[in-house]
Amino acid sequence: MSKMINKYSIFELVLMSFMATLGVAVKPIIMPIVYFISTPLLIPGGSVAGGFYMLWIVLGAAIVKKPGVATVIGIIQAIMVMATGTVGGHGMLSIVTYTLPGVMVDLFLYITRNTTNTKIKMFFSCMVANVTGLMLTNIIIYKLPLPVLILSLSIGALSGGIGGIIANTIYNKLIKVGIVDEN
Numbered sequence: 001m002s003k004m005i006n007k008y009s010i011f012e013l014v015l016m017s018f019m020a021t022l023g024v025a026v027k028p029i030i031m032p033i034v035y036f037i038s039t040p041l042l043i044p045g046g047s048v049a050g051g052f053y054m055l056w057i058v059l060g061a062a063i064v065k066k067p068g069v070a071t072v073i074g075i076i077q078a079i080m081v082m083a084t085g086t087v088g089g090h091g092m093l094s095i096v097t098y099t100l101p102g103v104m105v106d107l108f109l110y111i112t113r114n115t116t117n118t119k120i121k122m123f124f125s126c127m128v129a130n131v132t133g134l135m136l137t138n139i140i141i142y143k144l145p146l147p148v149l150i151l152s153l154s155i156g157a158l159s160g161g162i163g164g165i166i167a168n169t170i171y172n173k174l175i176k177v178g179i180v181d182e183n
Contacts, residue, residue, distance in 0.1 A: 051163030074102025
């Protein structure tokens with residue numbers, strides 16, 4: 001573990017922790033709003049909300065630009081959630097449900113490392129993160145019937161893509177004001 005952490009500067013670790021914190025902090029704020037809208041429409045709320053808290057994993061990976069960033073952010077989120085007992089009832093399985101979306105983002109970014117279109121990469125990275133999170137919570141907790149699972153994953157893919165666009169917008173604004181280096 002220390003070998004993995006040593007490849008990041010203190011600033012990068014703080015930044016990853018900040019992104020993880022934003023992802024965890026946004027979830028309890030966004031969920032009631034989403035449920036208020038999604039429940040009457042019979043749409044799974046977590047599918048809709050996921051894109052809005054997965055975007056922080058993607059944004060952190062875009063800013064730091066090193067392998068494994070999304071995974072580290074996911075691990076930090078899992079530790080925070082388990083330590084505080086907040087945001088969902090996954091218990092010890094939080095290490096899986098919070099870390100694997102980050103692992104999948106890192107894998108996607110590795111596969112697409114030669115692609116230069118940041119907007120497309122962030123769109124699909126966030127989509128992959130949200131769909132992974134939805135699949136894991138379905139396997140571990142919900143065990144939805146196939147038609148509902150397909151609906152949930154479809155909405156989650158759309159929400160994840162929108163989260164990726166929001167992450168890209170934030171990223172570009174950070175570049176514009178000189179906080180983040182484009183390279």
